Amino acid sequence: MQAQVLRNQTLKDTTSPLSAFNRFWENVRAIAGPYWYPTEPGDRAFSDVIRTWAMLILLILLIIALVGVAAFNTFISNYLVNVIIEEKDITKFTQTLSIYGVSLLCVTFLVGFSKFVRKKIALDWYKWLNNRTLSKYLSKRAYYRINFKSDLDNPDQRIAQEIEPVTSNALSFSATFLEKVLEMTAFLVIVWSISQQIAIVMLVYTVIGNLIAIYLTQELNKINQEELELKAEYNYSLNHVRNHAESIAFFQGEKQESNIIHRRFNNLLKNIERKINWERGKEIFNRGYQAIIQIFPFLVLGPLYINGEIDFGQVGQASLATGLFANAMADLISEFGTSGRFSSYVERLSDFSDALEEVTKQPKNVSTIKIIEENHLAFENVTLQTPNYEQVIVEDLSLSVQPGEGLLIVGPSGRGKSSLLRAIAGLWNAGTGRLVRPPLEEVLFLPQRPYIILGTLREQLLYPNTSRQMTDAELKEVLQQVNLQNLLSRVDGFDTEVPWENILSIGEQQRLAFARLLVTHPSFTILDEATSALDLENEGRLYQQLQETKTTFISVGHRESLFDYHQWVLELSQDSSWRLVTVQDYRTQKAIATIPSTNPEIKIDDSSQDKSLIPSETTTVTGLSHKEMNELTDYSVTTIRSKASKGETITNRDGITYRYDKNTKVLKWVRV
Structure with a gap:
């Protein structure tokens, strides 16, 4: 199957992480470039580009504000704990708690509004990218020409189901990456101010965690790519039944169609089971990574607090900061995991876009009518x-x-x-x-x-x-x-x-x-x-x-x-030749050709035909036996006998057509 060959080739190509990343980045640039950096006239209106960049800048500012407020909350939490345990001042407690509540409310609104802006940008990008792809698909009859490319499957699914995930996942990954990197940096600085030892361990731990996450993500990327193609094959088999329902019903081919559908569905199930197993390992890694980094601060700071070297609020702040750092790291690893599906969508959409451009280009160095x-x-x-x-x-x-x-x-x-x-x-x-x-x-x-x-x-x-x-x-x-x-x-x-x-x-x-x-x-x-x-x-x-x-x-x-x-x-004719005659002459010639012959050698005189339309010449047709026809064609003697009994014609290797004359005095294959 062509899709299987392509899938194997895809998996083979992705064995080199560097080449895979370079190809992925080129695909992203090809898809995102005309939207964010239009260079050709007519790509996008200037006002639309300005509005999009303004919304992106707003999203970045919201993310920075969100991280800043979250970092500020760790200090408020530290101070609030000290007020409760050490100072025991109800007035300060009320004031601090009010500030803490307002800051938490700000976090709530910033999270909601940043996600809203992110989704609006993704929606606007999806609308533009879908319209652009549809325009390329329906222009210059690309929708027709692309059917002759055997290495491209399911263009309808690529348009209907695989454009929106590209834009939504791109914005989700970019926003999450920026937010979590800022959070990890802020919380690392906070922990550094309390304990440099903990900060260094967290930094080393982060590097090791990222390396493991990259390994898990690379394998999931391959599985996600297979899943997309297997789903496309399964969906196509169902559409095929719907489009040919009457023919299947006439042939009573339900059993065969069911076997085909179930075979493709079972291939999809095997892929999903494999994906579940890898996701299980990734989930265990994420949870274990998060748990260890949350316990570590207590191992270091607990004895310091017991010895009176730091106050209890610092212990709570460090614990909170490391916990938030661990959560940010887990979210980042999770985004890297889902980026495999994103890269699959990007690759398929990029291949589709390249194919549309290829089929609409005028071939070079070839003759055209x-x-x-x-x-x-x-x-x-x-x-x-x-x-x-x-x-x-x-x-x-x-x-x-x-x-x-x-x-x-x-x-x-x-x-x-x-x-x-x-x-x-x-x-x-x-x-x-x-x-x-x-x-x-x-x-x-x-x-x-x-x-x-x-x-x-x-x-x-x-x-x-x-x-x-x-x-x-x-x-x-x-x-x-x-x-x-x-x-x-x-x-x-x-x-x-x-x-x-x-x-x-x-x-x-x-x-x-x-x-x-x-x-x-x-x-x-x-x-x-x-x-x-x-x-x-x-x-x-x-x-x-x-x-x-x-x-x-x-x-x-x-x-x-x-x-x-x-x-x-x-x-x-079979040999790419042709002739133009009047209907009357054609009927006359056909009638003569179908008259039973009493001689194995038949002559047809075309002298009565219009010389301006066809050549006037006498064609001699010689009768041949089944064995002689076998030598002139690729058919077996059995097949030739069968065609003779059915009255079917046979064309030999030179493009000459014969029919079998059933006249009892002839019983030969004669040239038409």
Whole structure:
């Protein structure tokens, strides 16, 4: 599995702490830089940057004030204890207690307000980062091109679930780190003023504790990275079932789907169990570390107080300061532990952002089809290749579709019929030549699987121009034209939003797509088997209405009935060649080719065809036995016999297609 390979590579790369930290820091800079330090025009408004930095400065001041008040409270606590035990002055006790109460109240408000400011900054950052990522995802058709990157999984989850933790964790970690480091420094100074011996031991103890924490955190980082990817795989398997529910139900594939889901869930459980075990060790370390550092001051200061060398308040202050120091250290270690998940989110978001930029860049040193926008459609010496330039789909294609005419593209499955439509839409441009087409705003694409948006019936009909104004009566007339007049009886009007893909059959969805055509009246229409789920009567009605609109249209399909609505046929062959003929000539040639032959050698004379469209030459077709076909192809004799009995064609290694003539006087494979 690709995700497993990537996960292993990720774990391998993180074995070097320095390289892992450098990569993590570069990822953080790439994500945070445009927000905090915008360098390119249009990144962020100057006023927004000033407001963000003002809120950050306010947060820092609140944290400094919080640490200062907390340190001040240790002195108040020391004085309060001395007033109670030594001076026993009720007036001083009341005054000191009042000050102590006010300072504790200040701590409460400072904690609450600092967290509020921190979360507001994180929310504003999340809003900006989410909008920026969505803009990159939806621009230049990156959402489409990124599907061809096999090393990137679940882009939807990365946007929906992994952006917010980046901003919230970044602010939480930064604020906590600053607060706890200041607290540890302040409390260390306080302890130093009471006992330098204790302060030195605390400092050494802190260094040792940090080293152990780094080791624990590094392992948890790896586990957290695995957890994110395993959760993504598990979530994808559940979405896959929802998106293909009907197909699974037809195949009764519940058991197999259950096995797949449970296998991914069990992988996730194993990772969680491993994480629990490591977190148990980390928790024991945190608690033990905190307990030891709280006991130590009493071991040193207890004898000093007993001997009268220090007062009781100093013992309490030192104990409180070391306790707060230990708490701050524990919180800091805990933040380092959760930073593993943060680094995983940062890495995945950074990879996603890099992938979006990569797929939208124009490849260097490669040839692309030049697109010219004019008010007609033509291919001029176009050679179309797959996006990775590994396969030629069609070679040196030249044709022009005249206004108001219909062109039907036919050919064997997998020979690039739909790929030509992708080229027209600009989705695929690998190759050479010139493609002349109208602006895409004037072209409407109707795929075999209609696109059903999340919206109301009115928005379904008006898509993609949902701002168009049409009355209910006009929309009802359109539904009548595509034989969907009963649809309104199943929903509460045009402004009702329901799960359309669940309540409409594929045939109804295809008719709904045709309704969009009648609403928008495009100059050019591209249909990719757009009527494959319709009966011949509905198909004929829709194509007749399409012809009445005087639009220029190109269709991809296999049905014989489609020839009735087009003037030209573009046939694509296995060897990337092509031919353009009139519908009448194509039907004539097909009829001749299907006439049973009484001679194993068949001759087809094309002299009656239009010389301007196809070459006039005589093609000789020789009959071959099963064994001879076996030598010319990669099929076994058994498979060849099976295809002969089923009436299927076979293409040999040279791209020549044969069919089996079942005439009792022939019984040979003859060239088509």
